[in-house]
Amino acid sequence: MGTATPPPDDAPVVHPVVDPATERVIATVPLATIADTDAAVARARAAFPAWRATAPGERARLLRAVADAIDAHLDELADLEVANAGHPIGQARWEAGNARDVFRYYAGAPERAGGRQIPVPGGWSVTFAEPLGVVGVIVPWNFPMPVLSWGAAPALAAGDTVIVKPAELTPLTALRIGELARGAGLPEGVLQVLPGAGPVVGERLVRHPDVAKIVFTGSTRVGKGVMAAAADDLTRVTLELGGKNANIVFADADLDKAAATAPYAVFDNAGQDCCARSRLLVQASVYDRFLELLRPAVEGVVVGDPRDPATEVGPLISAAQRDRVAAYVDGATVAFRGRAPEGPGFWYPPTVLTTTDPAEPAFREEIFGPVVSVLPFEDEQDAVRIANDTPFGLAGSLWTRDIGRALRVSRAVRAGNLSVNSHSAVRFWTPFGGMGQSGIGRELGPDALDAFTETKTVFVSDDT
Numbered sequence: 001m002g003t004a005t006p007p008p009d010d011a012p013v014v015h016p017v018v019d020p021a022t023e024r025v026i027a028t029v030p031l032a033t034i035a036d037t038d039a040a041v042a043r044a045r046a047a048f049p050a051w052r053a054t055a056p057g058e059r060a061r062l063l064r065a066v067a068d069a070i071d072a073h074l075d076e077l078a079d080l081e082v083a084n085a086g087h088p089i090g091q092a093r094w095e096a097g098n099a100r101d102v103f104r105y106y107a108g109a110p111e112r113a114g115g116r117q118i119p120v121p122g123g124w125s126v127t128f129a130e131p132l133g134v135v136g137v138i139v140p141w142n143f144p145m146p147v148l149s150w151g152a153a154p155a156l157a158a159g160d161t162v163i164v165k166p167a168e169l170t171p172l173t174a175l176r177i178g179e180l181a182r183g184a185g186l187p188e189g190v191l192q193v194l195p196g197a198g199p200v201v202g203e204r205l206v207r208h209p210d211v212a213k214i215v216f217t218g219s220t221r222v223g224k225g226v227m228a229a230a231a232d233d234l235t236r237v238t239l240e241l242g243g244k245n246a247n248i249v250f251a252d253a254d255l256d257k258a259a260a261t262a263p264y265a266v267f268d269n270a271g272q273d274c275c276a277r278s279r280l281l282v283q284a285s286v287y288d289r290f291l292e293l294l295r296p297a298v299e300g301v302v303v304g305d306p307r308d309p310a311t312e313v314g315p316l317i318s319a320a321q322r323d324r325v326a327a328y329v330d331g332a333t334v335a336f337r338g339r340a341p342e343g344p345g346f347w348y349p350p351t352v353l354t355t356t357d358p359a360e361p362a363f364r365e366e367i368f369g370p371v372v373s374v375l376p377f378e379d380e381q382d383a384v385r386i387a388n389d390t391p392f393g394l395a396g397s398l399w400t401r402d403i404g405r406a407l408r409v410s411r412a413v414r415a416g417n418l419s420v421n422s423h424s425a426v427r428f429w430t431p432f433g434g435m436g437q438s439g440i441g442r443e444l445g446p447d448a449l450d451a452f453t454e455t456k457t458v459f460v461s462d463d464t
């Protein structure tokens with residue numbers, strides 16, 4: 001876990017929020033203390049019995065009202081994310097819409113939830129899906145609104161109360177969604193947003209004896225610490241962690257389509273995406289041809305002012321992130337790159353590296369920036385071996401017109417989310433999550449509710 005010393009509880013600590021496209025401070029946000037965190041947990045705990053007892057139809061109505069409130073403020077939320085995270089306006093609108101849709105999707109759950117009746121000798125066994133209690137949702141800076149909704153909406157639908165801790169760098173949309181939810185009628189303490197430092201508020205939530213479950217999305221390093229700390233009380237965890245995902249292009253694929261989409265598969269959100277396909281594996285027989293097709297696609301990516309609707313890629317989140325990305329590229333072989341504005345702003349151009357050494361750090365480690373490494377492979381076996389040569393297992397793509405190969409390779413690659421002849425597999429109504437060191441548990445889709453309830457079995461004797 002983090003080693004930072006928590007601030008004394010009487011220290012007023014504020015965090016400057018910076019627009020990464022201009023480097024200007026756009027807001028200051030007070031950081032919660034350990035005492036604030038304990039008070040929020042107490043409120044969430046106090047709100048739990050009434051929320052769990054709220055009739056399913058009423059819980060559904062309130063979650064729909066939250067979705068409607070997000071929808072009514074979609075432009076405002078999108079503008080806030082543009083300013084806070086530097087996301088291009090089209091993408092930011094998609095993100096706010098995704099949060100709305102996820103609340104709406106899980107609003108349908110309370111009225112459909114139910115247990116089972118299992119015949120046993122001498123009576124019946126009946127199962128109940130019991131809510132857990134207080135759930136902490138710890139959110140990273142790369143997709144603040146979607147990740148908040150992926151954790152909070154199913155937890156609320158299941159009857160849990162929720163405390164969201166946004167990332168230090170991007171608290172603004174979470175705070176606004178918290179206000180909107182309260183305005184939409186969610187009772188006090190049911191959904192709280194608590195901005196604060198990871199090693200203070202985040203760690204306190206994980207270690208708090210009255211927090212029943214943590215949904216953590218973030219780096220593998222911090223996620224491992226969260227799991228270790230959660231073990232003390234056997235606090236339940238869902239972990240959505242890092243990725244180093246492969247995009248595998250076979251010689252028989254539609255190379256035009258694979259090359260045209262490869263930039264979006266890795267440069268979307270400036271590469272700050274756990275699902276970024278940052279290892280591009282290309283069959284050796286079409287390697288040169290593929291790079292020829294890829295080059296104009298990369299050079300054509302529009303990097304710039306996130307407020308311009310034509311912009312496809314904005315700045316990185318911070319100067320530190322830009323330096324981290326640059327350090328991976330220093331010493332590597334740059335094949336070609338796109339354009340990026342000069343400062344101010346934390347810009348970095350889309351960059352294509354070539355390599356033949358899968359041990360190269362840029363090929364192995366999650367860079368979280370607009371950088372892709374291209375590596376040739378010989379045959380199907382070779383492709384699967386290289387794709388699986390990573391501790392991560394989050395996402396990936398493969399391109400082929402051979403249906404047998406598509407089936408074989410999609411079963412053989414170790415990843416929680418794969419797309420065949422498409423650059424993305426994520427939909428809010430299908431399960432999402434990682435294998436290996438990319439995480440534990442699944443979010444989204446119908447089964448996510450199971451992560452926020454515990455099954456209770458009651459035997460009812462018929463011998464009365």
Ligand code: NAD
Pocket residue numbers: 001002138139140141142143147165166167168196197198199201202203206217218219220222223225226239240241242243273274366368394434438439
């Ligand atoms: P991070 O691990 O530094 O921080 C994530 C969150 O954890 C933040 O809110 C932070 O304040 C908090 N935190 C930090 N230290 C903590 C501690 N000791 N205890 C509890 N909470 C603590 O990650 P980041 O840099 O914000 O995000 C980038 C990472 O997130 C990348 O590795 C990316 O792959 C991953 N990510 C994964 C998914 C997924 O669904 N698999 C989605 C988005 C991002």
